[in-house]
Amino acid sequence: MDRIHLHILLRDTAFTYSNAYNKGKTLVFSKVPLPDYRADLDERHGSSQNEVLCSVFVTVNINICVFLLTLCLNYGQIKMSNETERRVENLLSRAQSNNNASASTSTVSMRQSLPSTSTAVAESTTYVDKQKLSFQLRDMQRSKKMMPSARSMQSFREKLPAFKAREEFLKAVAANQVLVISGETGCGKTTQLPQFILEEEIDNLRGADCSIICTQPRRISAISVAARVGSERGEELGETVGYQIRLESKRSTQTRLLFCTTGVLLRKLVQEPDLVGVSHLLVDEIHERGMNEDFLIIILRDLLPRRPDLRLVLMSATINAELFSKYFGDAPIMHIPGFTFPVAELFLEDILEKTQYKIKSERDNFQGNSRKKRLASVKNDPLADVFQDVDINKEYGNYSITTRQSLEAWSVTELDLSLVEGTIEYICRHEGEGAILVFLTGWDEISKLLDKIKGNNLLGNSNKFLVLPLHGSMPTVNQREIFDRAPANMRKIVLATNIAESSITIDDVVYVIDCGKAKETSYDALNKLACLLPSWISKASAHQRRGRAGRVQPGVCYRLYPKVIHDAMPQFQLPEILRTPLQELCLTIKSLQLGAVASFLAKSLQPPDPLSVKNAIELLKTIGALDDLEELTYLGTKFYCHPSIVPLLKFYCTCFYLLLPNFDLCRTTSMYTTTGSKHWKDAAHWIRLPVPGSCINNRCCSCLS
Ligand SMILES: Nc1ncnc2c1ncn2[C@@H]1O[C@H](COP(=O)(O)OP(=O)(O)OP(=O)(O)O)[C@@H](O)[C@H]1O
Numbered sequence: 001m002d003r004i005h006l007h008i009l010l011r012d013t014a015f016t017y018s019n020a021y022n023k024g025k026t027l028v029f030s031k032v033p034l035p036d037y038r039a040d041l042d043e044r045h046g047s048s049q050n051e052v053l054c055s056v057f058v059t060v061n062i063n064i065c066v067f068l069l070t071l072c073l074n075y076g077q078i079k080m081s082n083e084t085e086r087r088v089e090n091l092l093s094r095a096q097s098n099n100n101a102s103a104s105t106s107t108v109s110m111r112q113s114l115p116s117t118s119t120a121v122a123e124s125t126t127y128v129d130k131q132k133l134s135f136q137l138r139d140m141q142r143s144k145k146m147m148p149s150a151r152s153m154q155s156f157r158e159k160l161p162a163f164k165a166r167e168e169f170l171k172a173v174a175a176n177q178v179l180v181i182s183g184e185t186g187c188g189k190t191t192q193l194p195q196f197i198l199e200e201e202i203d204n205l206r207g208a209d210c211s212i213i214c215t216q217p218r219r220i221s222a223i224s225v226a227a228r229v230g231s232e233r234g235e236e237l238g239e240t241v242g243y244q245i246r247l248e249s250k251r252s253t254q255t256r257l258l259f260c261t262t263g264v265l266l267r268k269l270v271q272e273p274d275l276v277g278v279s280h281l282l283v284d285e286i287h288e289r290g291m292n293e294d295f296l297i298i299i300l301r302d303l304l305p306r307r308p309d310l311r312l313v314l315m316s317a318t319i320n321a322e323l324f325s326k327y328f329g330d331a332p333i334m335h336i337p338g339f340t341f342p343v344a345e346l347f348l349e350d351i352l353e354k355t356q357y358k359i360k361s362e363r364d365n366f367q368g369n370s371r372k373k374r375l376a377s378v379k380n381d382p383l384a385d386v387f388q389d390v391d392i393n394k395e396y397g398n399y400s401i402t403t404r405q406s407l408e409a410w411s412v413t414e415l416d417l418s419l420v421e422g423t424i425e426y427i428c429r430h431e432g433e434g435a436i437l438v439f440l441t442g443w444d445e446i447s448k449l450l451d452k453i454k455g456n457n458l459l460g461n462s463n464k465f466l467v468l469p470l471h472g473s474m475p476t477v478n479q480r481e482i483f484d485r486a487p488a489n490m491r492k493i494v495l496a497t498n499i500a501e502s503s504i505t506i507d508d509v510v511y512v513i514d515c516g517k518a519k520e521t522s523y524d525a526l527n528k529l530a531c532l533l534p535s536w537i538s539k540a541s542a543h544q545r546r547g548r549a550g551r552v553q554p555g556v557c558y559r560l561y562p563k564v565i566h567d568a569m570p571q572f573q574l575p576e577i578l579r580t581p582l583q584e585l586c587l588t589i590k591s592l593q594l595g596a597v598a599s600f601l602a603k604s605l606q607p608p609d610p611l612s613v614k615n616a617i618e619l620l621k622t623i624g625a626l627d628d629l630e631e632l633t634y635l636g637t638k639f640y641c642h643p644s645i646v647p648l649l650k651f652y653c654t655c656f657y658l659l660l661p662n663f664d665l666c667r668t669t670s671m672y673t674t675t676g677s678k679h680w681k682d683a684a685h686w687i688r689l690p691v692p693g694s695c696i697n698n699r700c701c702s703c704l705s
Helices: 003-013 054-075 082-105 107-111 127-146 148-157 166-175 189-203 219-232 262-271 291-306 321-327 348-355 371-376 382-388 401-409 417-430 443-455 476-483 539-546 563-568 582-591 597-602 610-622 634-641 643-659 665-675 678-687
Strands: 017-021 026-030 178-183 212-216 241-245 248-250 257-261 280-283 311-316 333-336 343-346 435-439 465-470 491-496 509-514 517-524 529-536 555-559 699-703
Touching (some): 127 148, 127 189, 148 219, 166 178, 178 321, 189 219, 189 280, 189 311, 212 219, 219 241, 219 257, 219 476, 257 262, 262 291, 280 291, 291 321, 291 582, 321 333, 343 348, 348 401, 348 417, 382 563, 417 435, 417 443, 417 509, 417 555, 443 465, 476 491, 509 539, 582 597, 582 610, 582 634
Parallel strands (some): 178 311, 178 333, 212 257, 212 280, 343 555, 435 491, 435 509, 465 491
Antiparallel strands (some): 017 026, 026 699, 241 248
16 A cells, blocks of 8 residues: 555544654654654754764663663553563663663763852851951961962962963953953963962952852863862862862862862752852863853853853863854953973874884775775765875875875774874883873773783883773772872873863873874764764864873874874864754753753854754653653653653654563553553653554554655
């Protein structure tokens, strides 16, 4: 039967409403009005599209499937055959182990509540007490400055470019509610600018009333910068300078400068929308454009008219300053030149020439498997296209034949860990002293490289080499170990993800090895999934990585990709708000209680397409994640913990039929809807989704493809 006949037959017999989804491949017939959700609008969103590896897809699928099964098992006495029961149990235990492995990167943390932030010691004290406190703080600051250790720090600080801009900066802060700082790497913006404000306030006896917050995109930078500023002031961490990150803080009633993660401030704003008691807010590394940073900016712009006394400073090394200035009503921009010791830069071709490392791809043994053919098969990677067009013999004519052959065999998609190992070995054998910082994309690469290093004849000697992993999911106590100096006669090698990219100073790092990629949320248009996949970094990130060397002495940056790729990298990364699937974005906004989704997103620095946003909300309502008032339902909170679930819901409805043959969906659904429990109703609402090839209650769906 063709589509048209089926359409007419179903419509005329029982179903009044019909709609075509999935570009007309799926027809849904219904006795009740059908949603307007249009999948094609999703495809308009996000330009960072990747194909998901099969294994990723399967893992995600299993997790979601299990979640749905758990949901049913929790909410209903579903009768199952022994065989089905066994299959379900298998799935549950597989997912349990998968979840355990990835628990550390869970987004659950997004919803953790803040410890109460009593910024206002001064508030609870009388005017006289406040004055007394201000005098105390000033005297303490003066006496600490006199100590010999603080004096040597002071002379170091005075050499930083930020110091020359001190007066101009303080005047600009006093005169403007918003200030945009473009401070180049190493100028001292992170450690000095918040400190200048603190010193100025305390010196002018405003210490009791001042409360400065400086946000950092990551936990490790919040902690390490707080520790550095504390030590520059000759204090213990937690006195006037402290930090607060998720589930951990070091602060006291004396704390006047608090370094915290962007997420912590976001949650504070939800609890205290007027940020009462905070006098200055500095947002660092604003160029990173994570979802939290973009949300924060929207909220702050709304807050400023309500808090004319609040001062906001937006800072970054490689900032698109005009964009931010315009967003905040043409806020003034101040530029501070950078300072780093010279850092030599070597690209893949130079590294291959120096190390004589031979890249050999197994696939190249097959005749006709040329670089151009291989690269042509790499989809959605403009940088692969750039490299594909390079004539190796012409472009690298000055390099040896071995180097040119290696460049021919080099893979744009997979990082050659033996090349990383070879580069580390080369540095250890031929270069001078100094720690090595290696940028990799994730835990998988870090642990594989750790194994390779262990097995390496030279590097495997644990008396000579101290190898430390650094990953966002590690406990902060382990993360902090990277800052400790290696024992005498030992070389420190840090294997890190991009969390070591900005704001941190590992003071003995001389060599940086940059693989050129980082895992980022990408939108897989094919499978309609958000996925964390290695993607090329931007020039701004590459610059930051290089900047981790040369902070206290000259350094070398080894880039494990050709210069042509570096030159073709985008200047800045696409903001996360434009990379994340809209349904997930909407759920995040709702779970953070940031108000109506469409109007909230419309206020962002680079808003997503409004029609696509409306469409995403429509889908979330249809599947029962949001109610009619656009509030998060119980199911919505569950989907939020499993963000990839939304686009796959229809698929899993089918799975239910395959896995639970004895599950009487129609009966169970009506039973649920009549129990009166909100959770049952949510579940029932979801279960009533159209399922290909099935007739459920008053809807029927036909899959024609
Ligand atoms: N923990 C530390 N140990 C030793 N020196 C440090 C430390 N932290 C900072 N410094 C010194 O202070 C300088 C300025 O550091 P700061 O983090 O303020 O720079 P920045 O301008 O924010 O740079 P970036 O944007 O690259 O992070 C560094 O280049 C380094 O010389």
